[in-house]
Amino acid sequence: MNNTKKIGVLTSGGDCSGLNATIRAVVNAATQKGWEVYGIINGTDGLTETPIQYEILTEHSFSDSPWPRLSGSYLGSLNKGVKMESLEEMSAKFGRGVKELGLDAIVVIGGDGSMNICGNYCKGAGIKMVGIPKTIDNDTPITEFSVGFNSAVQVCMDAVDSLNLTARSHHRALILEVMGRDAGHLAMHAALAGQADVCLVPEIPYKIDSIIEKLKQVKASGRNHAVIVVSEGIKNENGEHIVGAKNLIGEKVYGGIGDYLSAEINKRYTEFQTRVTRLGHVQRAGAPTAFDRTLAAVFGAKAIELLDKGETNRMVIWKDGKVSSATIEEVLKEGTTLLNPHSDYVKAAVATGMYVGEVK
Numbered sequence: 001m002n003n004t005k006k007i008g009v010l011t012s013g014g015d016c017s018g019l020n021a022t023i024r025a026v027v028n029a030a031t032q033k034g035w036e037v038y039g040i041i042n043g044t045d046g047l048t049e050t051p052i053q054y055e056i057l058t059e060h061s062f063s064d065s066p067w068p069r070l071s072g073s074y075l076g077s078l079n080k081g082v083k084m085e086s087l088e089e090m091s092a093k094f095g096r097g098v099k100e101l102g103l104d105a106i107v108v109i110g111g112d113g114s115m116n117i118c119g120n121y122c123k124g125a126g127i128k129m130v131g132i133p134k135t136i137d138n139d140t141p142i143t144e145f146s147v148g149f150n151s152a153v154q155v156c157m158d159a160v161d162s163l164n165l166t167a168r169s170h171h172r173a174l175i176l177e178v179m180g181r182d183a184g185h186l187a188m189h190a191a192l193a194g195q196a197d198v199c200l201v202p203e204i205p206y207k208i209d210s211i212i213e214k215l216k217q218v219k220a221s222g223r224n225h226a227v228i229v230v231s232e233g234i235k236n237e238n239g240e241h242i243v244g245a246k247n248l249i250g251e252k253v254y255g256g257i258g259d260y261l262s263a264e265i266n267k268r269y270t271e272f273q274t275r276v277t278r279l280g281h282v283q284r285a286g287a288p289t290a291f292d293r294t295l296a297a298v299f300g301a302k303a304i305e306l307l308d309k310g311e312t313n314r315m316v317i318w319k320d321g322k323v324s325s326a327t328i329e330e331v332l333k334e335g336t337t338l339l340n341p342h343s344d345y346v347k348a349a350v351a352t353g354m355y356v357g358e359v360k
């Protein structure tokens with residue numbers, strides 16, 4: 001028998017557009033069933049800190065609120081702050097928080113890292129969990145789409161469109177560096193949608209000479225400008241990542257490969273001036289697109305349906321045109337989903353004349 005009556009909902013990891021639409025969907029679907037919903041503030045921190053930080057959410061919380069239409073996380077989120085204490089310690093604190101609030105289950109809106117961490121905490125604390133995938137990187141295993149990806153693609157595509165116009169005015173080759181960590185989904189979708197000339201992703205090796213060859217072709221065709229999209233996670237020609245900032249636990253965060261490419265291209269080819277735009281965190285903060293809001297509603301409703309049926313320790317997924325779910329173990333076993341160099345997206349890019357690296 002399923003005894004779910006009181007649930008928590010939290011957002012975990014880097015934010016993205018569509019989180020608030022997801023929170024709203026969870027709250028509304030749960031309150032329709034007469035359940036109580038506790039919004040946990042600042043990801044897992046809200047449950048592990050003393051005093052516990054939460055806000056009771058009801059069917060009225062978002063009925064006349066702008067939040068579900070906005071990016072960011074209404075509840076706040078925590079990115080990579082969790083390795084500071086041991087798993088056992090954090091699980092125990094998490095369990096205490098859950099017990100104090102009297103929660104029967106938790107809905108975790110997060111990426112694969114959060115599924116791992118929260119899955120472990122929940123296991124340790126003996127609490128039921130359902131995950132909802134979100135990330136601009138779109139690398140959450142098994143699901144074809146995560147909340148936030150489509151909105152980020154839109155921001156990047158708009159940037160490509162804008163760069164194309166100013167590139168044309170000044171006869172430049174403009175480089176757009178986008179996020180995505182080790183996955184090239186965001187770069188490839190943005191480049192396809194924006195009709196870029198070059199797209200470099202971590203999954204496909206590239207040659208600077210080939211980029212220059214492409215620029216020469218553009219020039220020979222009579223066009224005096226070009227746009228190059230690069231994923232932050234590509235390596236330089238020595239096989240090294242370019243890193244910028246560090247996160248809370250001292251891990252290096254990618255950033256700066258665009259400047260490297262700009263310098264290298266200019267050393268070997270001067271027909272086009274190059275400039276670099278590093279889009280940064282605006283990619284996580286555009287208006288949530290219709291697709292992401294729809295996905296948020298479908299995922300939120302499915303998460304509550306699963307809890308109601310007593311099917312827990314699962315993550316909702318979008319696969320083959322419909323919503324379903326997979327166990328957290330299956331999700332973690334699968335590992336991060338990278339861009340397949342032989343996917344239809346890459347094939348389309350090549351077929352339409354884009355240089356995407358040396359596809360074997």
Ligand code: F6P
Pocket residue numbers: 014079135136137179180181232245247253254284
């Ligand atoms: O995982 C989402 C993401 O935006 C990545 O694309 C990016 O590399 C990273 O987070 C940036 O992290 P931070 O916000 O900690 O700089």
